[in-house]
Amino acid sequence: xxxxxxxxxxxxxxxxxxxxxxxxxxxxxxxxNRLASTGGVFIILLYxxxxxxPFVAPDGLSNYSTTSITRYHAPTPLHFRDPKTGAWGLxxxxxxxxxxxxxxxxxxxxxxxxxxxxxxxxGDTYRILGIAGNLHLFGTGNPNCKIFLWGAEGLGRDxxxxxxYASQISLTIGVLSVLISTLIGMVMGxxxxxxxxxxxxxxxxxxxxxxxxxxxxLLILLRSLFPQGANPILVLFLLLCILAFISWGDxxxxxxxxxxxxxxxxxxxxxxxxxxxxxxxxxxHMLPSMTSYLIVxxxxxxxxxxxxxxxxxxxxxGAVEPYVSWGTLLxxxxxxxxxxxxxxxxxxxxxxxxxxxxMCYQLLGDxxxxxxxxxxxx
Amino acid sequence: MVTFLFRRxxxxxxxxxxxxxxxxxxxxxxxxxxxxPAKLNPGISEQQLRNLAEQFGLNKPVWQQxxxxxxNLLHGNLGLSFSYTQPVLDVAWPRVVxxxxxxxxxxxLFYAISIPLGVYGAVRQYSFGDRISGVVFYFLLGFPSFFLxxxxxxxxxxxxxxxxxxxPMIGMTSDGYDSLGLLGKFWxxxxxxxxxxLVAAVGGVAGFTRVLRGQMLEHLRSDFxxxxxxxxxxxxWVIYRHTFRNAIIPFVAGIGGLLxxxxxxxxxxxxxxxxxxxxxxxxxxxxxxxxYLVAAFSILPMVLLFLGNxxxxxxxxxxxxxxxxx
Numbered sequence: 001x002x003x004x005x006x007x008x009x010x011x012x013x014x015x016x017x018x019x020x021x022x023x024x025x026x027x028x029x030x031x032x033n034r035l036a037s038t039g040g041v042f043i044i045l046l047y048x049x050x051x052x053x054p055f056v057a058p059d060g061l062s063n064y065s066t067t068s069i070t071r072y073h074a075p076t077p078l079h080f081r082d083p084k085t086g087a088w089g090l091x092x093x094x095x096x097x098x099x100x101x102x103x104x105x106x107x108x109x110x111x112x113x114x115x116x117x118x119x120x121x122x123g124d125t126y127r128i129l130g131i132a133g134n135l136h137l138f139g140t141g142n143p144n145c146k147i148f149l150w151g152a153e154g155l156g157r158d159x160x161x162x163x164x165y166a167s168q169i170s171l172t173i174g175v176l177s178v179l180i181s182t183l184i185g186m187v188m189g190x191x192x193x194x195x196x197x198x199x200x201x202x203x204x205x206x207x208x209x210x211x212x213x214x215x216x217x218l219l220i221l222l223r224s225l226f227p228q229g230a231n232p233i234l235v236l237f238l239l240l241c242i243l244a245f246i247s248w249g250d251x252x253x254x255x256x257x258x259x260x261x262x263x264x265x266x267x268x269x270x271x272x273x274x275x276x277x278x279x280x281x282x283x284x285h286m287l288p289s290m291t292s293y294l295i296v297x298x299x300x301x302x303x304x305x306x307x308x309x310x311x312x313x314x315x316x317x318g319a320v321e322p323y324v325s326w327g328t329l330l331x332x333x334x335x336x337x338x339x340x341x342x343x344x345x346x347x348x349x350x351x352x353x354x355x356x357x358x359m360c361y362q363l364l365g366d367x368x369x370x371x372x373x374x375x376x377x378x
Numbered sequence: 379m380v381t382f383l384f385r386r387x388x389x390x391x392x393x394x395x396x397x398x399x400x401x402x403x404x405x406x407x408x409x410x411x412x413x414x415p416a417k418l419n420p421g422i423s424e425q426q427l428r429n430l431a432e433q434f435g436l437n438k439p440v441w442q443q444x445x446x447x448x449x450n451l452l453h454g455n456l457g458l459s460f461s462y463t464q465p466v467l468d469v470a471w472p473r474v475v476x477x478x479x480x481x482x483x484x485x486x487l488f489y490a491i492s493i494p495l496g497v498y499g500a501v502r503q504y505s506f507g508d509r510i511s512g513v514v515f516y517f518l519l520g521f522p523s524f525f526l527x528x529x530x531x532x533x534x535x536x537x538x539x540x541x542x543x544x545x546p547m548i549g550m551t552s553d554g555y556d557s558l559g560l561l562g563k564f565w566x567x568x569x570x571x572x573x574x575x576l577v578a579a580v581g582g583v584a585g586f587t588r589v590l591r592g593q594m595l596e597h598l599r600s601d602f603x604x605x606x607x608x609x610x611x612x613x614x615w616v617i618y619r620h621t622f623r624n625a626i627i628p629f630v631a632g633i634g635g636l637l638x639x640x641x642x643x644x645x646x647x648x649x650x651x652x653x654x655x656x657x658x659x660x661x662x663x664x665x666x667x668x669x670y671l672v673a674a675f676s677i678l679p680m681v682l683l684f685l686g687n688x689x690x691x692x693x694x695x696x697x698x699x700x701x702x703x704x
Contacts, residue, residue, distance in 0.1 A: 209396040211635065212683055216642030217660060217676050221401065224664045224672065225408050307522045311646050314524050315661060333528055334650070341528065342535045351525040358520040 022292065022372075029371035036367020039360040046357060050167040054126030057161035058139040058147055062322050063124065068144050069097055070156035072344050074108055076148045078117070090117040094145040115145040151346035154332050162324055163350045169325040171357065173240055174306035180244035181305075182251060182298055189255025190282050193263060200256070207249035215246055219308075222246075223317045232320050239318055243305055251297060255290060262286050292372040299365035303358040310354050326350040379695075383688055390687065394680055398451070401676045402444050405669050414667060421463055430458060451677065457670030461663070470659075470674045476550060477655035478682065479567070480648065481640045483575035492583045493626075496590030500598060501617060503591075515584035523643060527577045527650035534573070547573045550654050570653075578640075578647045586629070593625035623697055630694050634687035641679050 020028070031037055049056060064070065076092045094113040097106050121141050125134045140147060149160040188207075192200040210218065222242045226235070262268065263286065271281050312318035313327025320328075329350040333341050341347070413427060413436060431437060438446070450457070456466035495515070499508045518526070534545050546552060546569045555566055597603065598621050606620045607613075645657030652658065656675050663671040695701050 205392065205396060208393045209400055212393050212397050212638060212680055213401070213676055214638040214642040214645075214679050216645040216657065217679065220657075220660055220664055221404050221672065221676055224667075225404060227409050228665070303520070310522050311524060314522070314646070315649060315657075317661075317664075327522075330525060330528065341532050342539070345532065348525075348528060348532065351522070351528065354522055354525060355520045358522075359517070362516070362520060 025377075026292065026368070026371040029377060030367055033367045033370060035363050036370075039363030039367065042360045043357070043364060046167060046360070047171060049164065050171050052128060053164045053168055054124075054128055055133065055135060056137050057158070057164045058123070058136055058149075059158045059161040060124035060126070061162065061165045061324070062157065063161075064156045065143065070095075070146070070148070070152045071154060073148045073152035073156060074344075075151040075346055076146075078147075078149075082114070091115060092117060092140065092145070092147050094142075113145065115140040115142050117147065150349050151344065153329070153347065154335055159329070159346060159349065162329060163326070163353060166324040166326050166329055166350060167353065167357075169236065169319050169323055170306060170310065170327070170354070173236065173243070173309045173319075173325070174302050177240045177243035177247075177309070178298060178301045178305050180240065181248040181301070182294065184244060185248035185251030186255060186287065186294075188248065189252035190259055190287060192252065192256040193259035194278065194282055194286075203252065203256075207252060210246060210249050215308075216311075218246055219243075219312060220315075220317060223312075232323050235318075235320050236323060239309065239312065243308060243312075247301070247305065247308075251301075254293075254297075258290055258293070259286055262289050296365065296369045296372055299361065299368050303361040303365065306354065306358055306361070326354045379692075383691065386687060386691060387684065390684055394684075395448075397680060398448055398677060399444070401673055402447060405673055406440060406443075408667075408669070419460055419463075422460065447673075456674045456677075459663075459668055459671045461666045461668045461671070466670045466674045470656075470671060470678060473654060473656050473659050473675075474678050476653070477641060477644065477648065477657075477679075480571055480575060480578070480644050480653060480655055481637070483568070483571040484578045484640060484644055487572075487575050488579035488582065488586070491579065492586045492590065493622075495583070496587040497594060497617060497622060499587065499591040500594030500621075503595065511587070512584075515580070515587060518580050519582075519584040521581060522646070523578055523581050524646040524650050526581065527574070527647050530573060530577050531650065545573075546570045548652055574644075574647045574651045574653055578644045581643070590625060590629070593628070594621055597621045597624045627694070627698050630690055630697050633690035633693065634683065637682050637686035638679060641682065 030040075073095065076095065079091050079093070081088050082091070091114045093110040094115055095108045096111045098109050099105070100107050117138055118141055119138055120135055121139050122134045123136045123139055123141070125132065127133070138147070146158060147160075148158055150163065151159050153159050153162065188203050192203040213221075219242060222245065223238070226238055230238075268281060268285055271285050276285070309318060310325065310327035310330070313325045314331050316328075316331055318327055319325040330348070333344075333347045413431060417427065433450070436443065447457075454467060456470070458464070459466045459469045462469045495511050499511065502508055521529075531547065534547055537543070538545060546566075550567060550570050551563075552566055552570070555563065558566055603616060603620055606616050611620070641656070644655065645660075647653070648655035648657045649661070656679070660672065660675045662668075663675070
């Protein structure tokens with residue numbers, strides 16, 4: 001009796017797909033999340049807008065006329081067609097301040113003069129990424145007949161221009177300070193986890209102290225370290241550091257606790273046995289185990305910091321002239337009593353930029369968190 | 379119980395001391411001296427200045443100054459406010475109380491909104507209401523509290539113009555407050571607190587609700603809930619007595635740490651609604667370099683932290699009978 005040789009099964013065809021790294025898997029997951037990737041795209045658009053702000057804005061950041069007063073100029077409506085001649089073409093009407101004979105109040109009235117809107121016209125000079133230019137996307141070319149797309153603020157400066165410029169500050173400060181605070185948090189957390197003992201104790205106590213004082217008061221207190229009239233650039237830098245200083249605690253704590261468990265893993269023992277230096281073990285072996293966690297916290301911390309920065313600027317202890325952030329612009333809604341807010345609702349527009357940016361970052365952050373979470377894979 | 383609370387208090391003491399060191403050193407590093415603005419004030423005499431300098435030991439080394447300041451602090455002497463020429467405690471304490479009232483209303487409204495939403499979201503998971511509340515509050519998460527306050531004021535002003543109804547919002551009391559009775563005073567203040575409290579509360583609802591919903595869902599699937607249902611416990615009790623009580627334990631433990639954050643968060647709202655709380659005065663004090671006042675405002679809320687921690691410990695024992703304090 002001869003045993004029938006079992007027919008040899010042909011090997012299953014080799015799939016061409018190669019093993020994906022964790023980042024590749026996460027990226028694939030992220031791209032499938034429609035909401036999150038939309039948020040990401042809008043954030044990229046916002047940054048592009050911020051970089052090209054001087055080009056998009058029709059006016060210079062701090063330009064205002066001392067002859068024709070445009071204080072709280074209402075938004076100028078855009079007309080597409082001349083009602084008299086019927087000719088097509090984008091134009092705005094020139095407004096001038098006249099006194100109302102019955103109420104004796106200064107009012108903005110159209111003078112009847114028409115200023116056609118022109119595209120790509122030369123105007124205020126600026127620098128984008130070091131390249132000088134003077135071309136603007138749109139404008140009228142007539143300094144006495146500006147387009148106030150979103151009205152003007154207290155000094156008569158164009159609010160649209162200022163909002164676009166403000167995005168440069170608002171979008172950078174939040175991100176940079178989160179990066180700095182992550183760096184501090186990582187270093188402090190790993191120091192505490194690696195050395196334990198008194199280092200751990202001191203760092204933990206310090207975090208506790210920072211979180212015990214209400215954050216707003218600590219921010220105000222830290223800001224008072226520096227004179228009110230300091231150099232505007234220095235103030236921005238300070239803002240960055242102050243925001244980073246108060247927010248690294250939570251991250252350091254989490255990193256510490258995570259690393260304490262990683263420390264007992266075999267590969268750390270192995271690295272130790274092979275004679276790796278402490279720095280190498282910490283930064284080459286232990287910290288990379290937290291990459292996905294870091295990416296997620298980073299993206300979820302940015303919206304919070306943007307909110308905080310706008311709040312500080314709103315209180316008048318953030319960005320100072322000539323630099324503006326969205327918070328600074330909102331600060332002016334309170335000038336002349338809060339009740340006057342209904343007379344100039346356009347002053348609220350910069351706030352919606354904050355909301356939009358924060359929303360996009362939140363969607364992005366949540367999307368990234370889901371993408372890195374193996375339980376939520378689709 | 380008392381010994382437990384006392385031990386907790388002792389635990390917080392180093393934090394408190396370190397915080398005073400931090401506050402004191404920041405103020406020391408700030409340009410100018412405690413007395414710089416006072417010297418410019420004609421209302422303060424030379425004699426008073428010398429007394430103050432001696433009382434706070436301003437001519438001694440820094441570490442001695444710190445201990446003297448701390449000693450005075452422990453005796454309730456927080457120094458003199460230069461812009462108000464009054465003892466700091468008299469100026470600052472009413473503001474701290476006002477802020478605390480706002481935080482209290484804020485907290486009550488916050489839980490009154492988020493707890494039912496979180497429970498509803500878990501019990502009727504993926505229902506229409508669950509999704510709507512999720513989207514709305516997720517959206518509100520993106521609003522800075524001061525911007526939400528500005529929008530609310532804008533809305534109320536428009537509402538007032540349209541209907542002529544007087545909705546109280548600015549300040550803490552209406553005109554003629556002093557002539558009201560005790561109950562009238564209470565009601566008047568509460569009316570003024572409702573809108574700012576609500577504005578400060580809604581921003582954070584999304585985060586809390588989402589976590590509570592998750593906790594509830596986890597516990598709703600557990601064995602003891604099935605047991606409770608099978609022995610015929612009414613559904614309401616299953617949800618609130620068996621599930622909810624377990625789900626809120628992590629939050630109760632966190633109430634103490636929540637307070638400093640809440641005071642900060644309410645600060646923005648105080649500024650917009652010109653509510654006489656800590657933050658508006660603190661900003662003025664910074665501008666006027668009234669450092670004793672600044673120091674007091676940074677230290678006094680720490681008392682709230684002690685209180686909050688004690689309250690959360692007591693609540694924790696109420697919510698979780700497994701916790702014993704001995």
